[in-house]
Amino acid sequence: MKITPDIISYEFIGTQTHVAQSSHTGYLGISGRIVDETKKTFLIQDGNETKRIVKDVTVFHFTFSDGTVVEIDGKLLVGKPEDRLKKTIKRLW
Numbered sequence: 001m002k003i004t005p006d007i008i009s010y011e012f013i014g015t016q017t018h019v020a021q022s023s024h025t026g027y028l029g030i031s032g033r034i035v036d037e038t039k040k041t042f043l044i045q046d047g048n049e050t051k052r053i054v055k056d057v058t059v060f061h062f063t064f065s066d067g068t069v070v071e072i073d074g075k076l077l078v079g080k081p082e083d084r085l086k087k088t089i090k091r092l093w
Contacts, residue, residue: 011081012081013034013036015033015063015064017033017062017063018060018063019059020060020071021058022053022057023057027054032044039079055075056074059071
């Protein structure tokens with residue numbers, strides 16, 4: 001998978017994720033598959049539990065189907081999933 005700034009417009013439901021960093025210590029170490037997404041949260045299936053994680057205070061590691069792991073700051077993902085398609089990001093590299 002080629003990693004570009006357009007990754008923020010990707011559909012994350014069904015993607016495996018891991019909480020790498022968070023200012024909320026209860027979120028650290030949570031991993032699982034994303035089952036739903038709202039404007040400000042991800043709903044992650046962690047074993048038999050479903051946990052709601054706030055995007056704004058979290059850094060996620062997403063593992064895509066080809067094995068590529070990408071670290072994305074949740075602040076870039078805040079907003080309705082359909083509105084992220086319109087969002088542009090300035091390249092930093």
